[in-house]
Amino acid sequence: MKQNISQRQRVKQFIVTVLNGISLGIVITLIPSALVSQLVLLCPDNVLAKDISFMTTLIQSTLPLVAGFAVGQLFKLSTIDAGAIALATFVSSGVVMKTPTGMVINGTGVILNIVLVVLLATALTRLTTTIFGHFKMLLQPLFVVIVAGGLGLMTLMPLRLVQTLMGTAVAAATHLTPVLMGAVLGAVFAFLVVSPLSSVGIAMAINLSGVGSGAANAGIVVASFTLAAMGARVNPIGATLAHFIGSPKIQMANMLMKPKLFIPTTIGAAIMGMVASILSIKGTPFSAGFGFSGLIGPLTAYTYSDKTLSAGIQIILVFVILPGVLAFALKWLFIDKLHHIQPDDLKLTLQ
Incomplete structure (x- = not known):
């Protein structure tokens, strides 16, 4: 035995x-x-x-x-x-x-x-x-x-x-009501970006654009921020920043071996996907799978906005302020309050 x-x-x-x-x-x-x-x-x-x-x-x-x-x-x-x-x-x-x-x-x-x-x-x-x-x-x-x-x-x-085929299944979410579509796409792309599947490839395959792309981007952003915040105690500053400046896929090993880590990222992504849909944040098939990486998501959203001060504030809210607030709220809930997740669960062993 x-x-x-x-x-x-x-x-x-x-x-x-x-x-x-x-x-x-x-x-x-x-x-x-x-x-x-x-x-x-x-x-x-x-x-x-x-x-x-x-x-x-x-x-x-x-x-x-x-x-x-x-x-x-x-x-x-x-x-x-x-x-x-x-x-x-x-x-x-x-x-x-x-x-x-x-x-x-x-x-x-x-x-x-x-x-x-x-x-x-x-x-x-x-x-x-x-x-x-x-x-x-x-x-x-x-x-x-x-x-x-x-x-x-x-x-x-x-x-x-x-x-x-995964892209075909994701495409079905675009036929839902806008708010529900935002929640589903945000959660799905938050999963895809840390999985062995390509979030960018799937977004391009189904030609995900407009508000759907914005919701997918928002989901990836909050997932990136949440993983960075939850692992900040045990990871160096460079690795922490790499979650959203680079790609949250660096957590792929931890996510696949500890599926409980998908719970906070899915919750945060669904919320931000809905918010992005309500605020009509837009994107392109290319930008949909990137999130905050390279500022591709926010800059594309700004390009397709009406360039007003209000639109600029909404983009900052969706891509910076609200994901940050949600990330620390989810960290507090799952690590500090419920103790369901430990910071060591997100420790990166990259050398």
Whole structure:
């Protein structure tokens, strides 16, 4: 019995470490773009701004590589092992698409497939780390790429379809009454943004725009603020800010292993989704999945507002003041009052 418990604990720790490595990859590759995403809009003719934007956009497509390598580092594997995991993840992530004239690199890949392939590649690498002996440098990367990467190519389309079907289900919420639609979309996108699914990809797939996009953005913002506030005691200031300046997906491992964390974020997101709908906060399919990241959500909302002082105040309320108030209220309720959640539940082990 104890042996079974120990085995389950090892499997759980293995999964947590993989998810933490992927989260680290997300932080490294997506936050630079989030920090400078509005640079070109502010300086459209500046050559340096365009070059910086090009670099940070290209960085996003290295997510599978960096995530795979980060997982290898967290497991303290050799450079060859970590590189093999990174290569297997990259070739099966969906970042690279074949065309009649060559290949095109675009996007960050299908994150659900990235998680699956990293799990497979890491397990395979650990099982075969010594099997090739002196030929490891020659054979280990090729073996892991062909087996784990090959399986990943087989699962890529089905898992991309899962994301599409999820988008179809989310699209049904747009037919609800405005206030109820806001609550549902806010809660759903607060879930998506910390899940292995792509909130941006789903928003683009269903062409979520207008008030629906604004509600989705508001839900993501309050989820980001809430997770940052609840984990502020145990996380450094940089990691705390990364929740909303970058992406709350850095909490993916904690959220998936401790589902109770979804309770406060869902409550806050539903409330803010309703508020955003009532105030007619708008957005685009592209901005819907970002929230506060890179100021994409609030700046897009301002672009589609009537540019009055009242509209500006409403945007500040929805994207800054009310999410902050709700975040600390939910922190007080779930951590200080009910003790349902502990700050350590949100501790990031990213290195």
